[in-house]
Amino acid sequence: MEQxxxxxxxxxxxxxxxxxxxxDFLSATVSTLYITLMSTLLAILIGLPLGVLLVTGDQKGIRxxxxxxxxMLNWIINILRSAPFIILIVLLMPFTRLLLxxxxxxxxxxxxxxxxAFPFVARLVEGSLRELNPNIIEMAQSSGANTWQIVFHxxxxxxxxxxxxxxxxxxxxxxxxTAMSGAVGGGGLGNLAISQGQQRSNHAVMLAALVILIVLVxxxxxxxxxxxxxxxxxxxxx
Amino acid sequence: xxxxxxxxxxxxxxxxxxxxxRNVNLTIRDGDIYGIIGMSGAGKSTLVRCINMLExxxxxxxxxxGTDLGALKKKDMQEMRHHVTMIFQSFNxxxxxxxxxxxxxxxxxxHVPRAQALKRAEELLKTVGMPDKAxxxxxxxxxxxxxxxxxxxxxxxxxxxxLCDEATSALDPKTTHDILGLIRAIxxxxxxxxxxxxHQMSVVQEICNRVAILENGTVVEEGDVSRVFSDPQAAxxxxxxxxxxxxxxxxxxxxxxxxxxxxxxxxxxxxxxxLASMAIECRIPANILSASTRTLxxxxxxxxxxxxxxxxEEMTRAIRYLSSTPDVSxxxxxxxxxxxxxxxxAQ
Numbered sequence: 001m002e003q004x005x006x007x008x009x010x011x012x013x014x015x016x017x018x019x020x021x022x023x024d025f026l027s028a029t030v031s032t033l034y035i036t037l038m039s040t041l042l043a044i045l046i047g048l049p050l051g052v053l054l055v056t057g058d059q060k061g062i063r064x065x066x067x068x069x070x071x072m073l074n075w076i077i078n079i080l081r082s083a084p085f086i087i088l089i090v091l092l093m094p095f096t097r098l099l100l101x102x103x104x105x106x107x108x109x110x111x112x113x114x115x116x117a118f119p120f121v122a123r124l125v126e127g128s129l130r131e132l133n134p135n136i137i138e139m140a141q142s143s144g145a146n147t148w149q150i151v152f153h154x155x156x157x158x159x160x161x162x163x164x165x166x167x168x169x170x171x172x173x174x175x176x177x178t179a180m181s182g183a184v185g186g187g188g189l190g191n192l193a194i195s196q197g198q199q200r201s202n203h204a205v206m207l208a209a210l211v212i213l214i215v216l217v218x219x220x221x222x223x224x225x226x227x228x229x230x231x232x233x234x235x236x237x238x
Numbered sequence: 239x240x241x242x243x244x245x246x247x248x249x250x251x252x253x254x255x256x257x258x259x260r261n262v263n264l265t266i267r268d269g270d271i272y273g274i275i276g277m278s279g280a281g282k283s284t285l286v287r288c289i290n291m292l293e294x295x296x297x298x299x300x301x302x303x304g305t306d307l308g309a310l311k312k313k314d315m316q317e318m319r320h321h322v323t324m325i326f327q328s329f330n331x332x333x334x335x336x337x338x339x340x341x342x343x344x345x346x347x348x349h350v351p352r353a354q355a356l357k358r359a360e361e362l363l364k365t366v367g368m369p370d371k372a373x374x375x376x377x378x379x380x381x382x383x384x385x386x387x388x389x390x391x392x393x394x395x396x397x398x399x400x401l402c403d404e405a406t407s408a409l410d411p412k413t414t415h416d417i418l419g420l421i422r423a424i425x426x427x428x429x430x431x432x433x434x435x436x437h438q439m440s441v442v443q444e445i446c447n448r449v450a451i452l453e454n455g456t457v458v459e460e461g462d463v464s465r466v467f468s469d470p471q472a473a474x475x476x477x478x479x480x481x482x483x484x485x486x487x488x489x490x491x492x493x494x495x496x497x498x499x500x501x502x503x504x505x506x507x508x509x510x511x512x513l514a515s516m517a518i519e520c521r522i523p524a525n526i527l528s529a530s531t532r533t534l535x536x537x538x539x540x541x542x543x544x545x546x547x548x549x550x551e552e553m554t555r556a557i558r559y560l561s562s563t564p565d566v567s568x569x570x571x572x573x574x575x576x577x578x579x580x581x582x583x584a585q
Contacts, residue, residue: 133330135326135328135330136330136332138292138326138330139324139326139330140343140347141292141319142290142292142319142323142324142401143319143320143323143324143343143344143347143391144315144316144317144318144319144320144344144347144348144395145316145347146312146316149347153343153346153347154332157332157334157335158332158333158334160334161334231334232334233333233334233335233336233375233376233377234333234334234375234377235377
């Protein structure tokens with residue numbers, strides 16, 4: 001134990017850590033937030049319509065699509081979800097380069113993050129929409145609504161609180177994934193924790209990064225929960 | 239006018255094909271409040287969903303003013319559903335939208351300009367007696383109030399026909415009465431034809447002028463409510479009209495197993511002290527097991543379940559005496575240990 005402290009938390013290490021915290025942590029935090037928000041936004045942009053499609057295109061959905069098409073969609077989503085993120089980053093490097101001209105930096109990590117997160121978001125959206133009372137859908141049909149109208153006037157608005165909860169789960173998960181941005185030279189707290197903390201045996205830096213990540217997750221989760229509750233008109237006593 | 243011809247609907251399930259409806263024929267005239275009654279599982283909900291094509295009939299047609307609804311193209315079918323609207327047992331309001339937004343939904347779906355839709359929705363809130371609840375959310379309302387909003391929503395597109403699927407089954411008796419009153423007013427004042435699906439005879443009795451009795455997917459009896467109530471023919475109808483059965487009183491013992499059901503039609507029968515005079519003239523002191531009266535179209539209808547003491551001889555005399563009275567019909571049932579199968583019915 002003493003050895004552990006001597007090795008990772010010596011006075012010199014602590015002094016180094018303090019310098020790193022002062023100089024790099026603010027920009028790393030901003031970088032993490034930027035990567036997280038951009039990735040989440042783009043993942044929702046792709047995942048939300050896909051999630052809607054998974055529900056409406058189901059054989060028992062409001063607009064059944066061919067079985068093979070739905071089978072393929074599900075298959076692709078499952079494959080993307082089973083690939084470990086770090087492997088996805090490496091595999092996607094040529095694609096990222098093609099898309100952005102470069103596969104490194106903050107932008108370089110956003111591409112694989114979005115690819116990893118949108119199938120997850122699609123599943124979350126699917127779950128939220130499937131929770132919807134089927135009688136409400138029947139009501140919309142009996143009122144003469146077409147598929148688009150059911151989606152935009154009924155399914156999505158009725159699922160707002162549940163979708164907010166789902167997106168909160170997504171953003172906190174994506175925040176965790178950003179830690180791996182260091183692998184492609186992206187910035188952020190995770191990168192700092194690994195390059196300065198783990199590789200240079202300065203665990204104080206690692207712990208400090210961890211604390212900030214914990215605080216960020218707490219803030220995002222609390223805000224998301226609050227927003228979902230505020231948006232939900234089913235709760236009488238607010 | 240809605241004509242349902244040879245309508246059948248079957249569902250393919252894991253356990254095989256289920257026939258929900260078999261060869262249903264009904265005609266619903268404009269201005270009717272038409273009751274479709276049956277036990278749960280009789281096919282009522284499927285039948286009402288075949289009328290607005292939420293369920294596609296397996297066979298047969300539904301015609302509205304001559305138009306075959308099953309042959310409509312998708313767009314026309316959506317248009318049709320603005321004219322044949324529906325209310326539900328569970329109200330089915332959008333829980334994340336307030337009352338005025340809920341009422342405006344069908345108008346939004348048919349691309350009515352917002353200002354016009356808002357005006358119409360406000361009028362309808364007044365029609366259903368809730369002008370002050372425009373900004374309230376459904377969760378803040380009672381069941382009866384939610385159903386009023388659902389009715390306002392169903393009226394938004396000026397429908398010709400209103401389908402009520404067990405619309406009062408989730409409500410208490412007082413609220414049921416109020417909602418039925420509202421539906422009747424809508425029928426009379428706006429000339430909207432109403433089709434009422436229910437398992438409660440009291441609902442049919444309160445607002446319907448015509449009724450069809452559905453059992454196991456077939457219509458077993460159909461006609462004017464007053465006729466069906468006063469002179470039920472099918473066994474299923476009798477079960478609904480006379481909820482108290484002979485069987486309920488079967489366990490009274492051997493001395494009590496001669497029973498007669500009396501049905502009074504009209505005030506003349508009800509004003510005579512029939513049982514008192516039978517006791518005096520025939521010396522048969524009948525025991526009243528249950529009795530009820532109801533008013534249909536201003537006429538009094540009553541049923542009474544009597545226990546006749548004594549043997550077969552008393553029973554025969556009682557039946558003869560009671561049957562001779564005008565506007566009274568008699569059904570007898572006597573059971574003896576030696577003759578357990580005997581359940582003769584005499585009219």
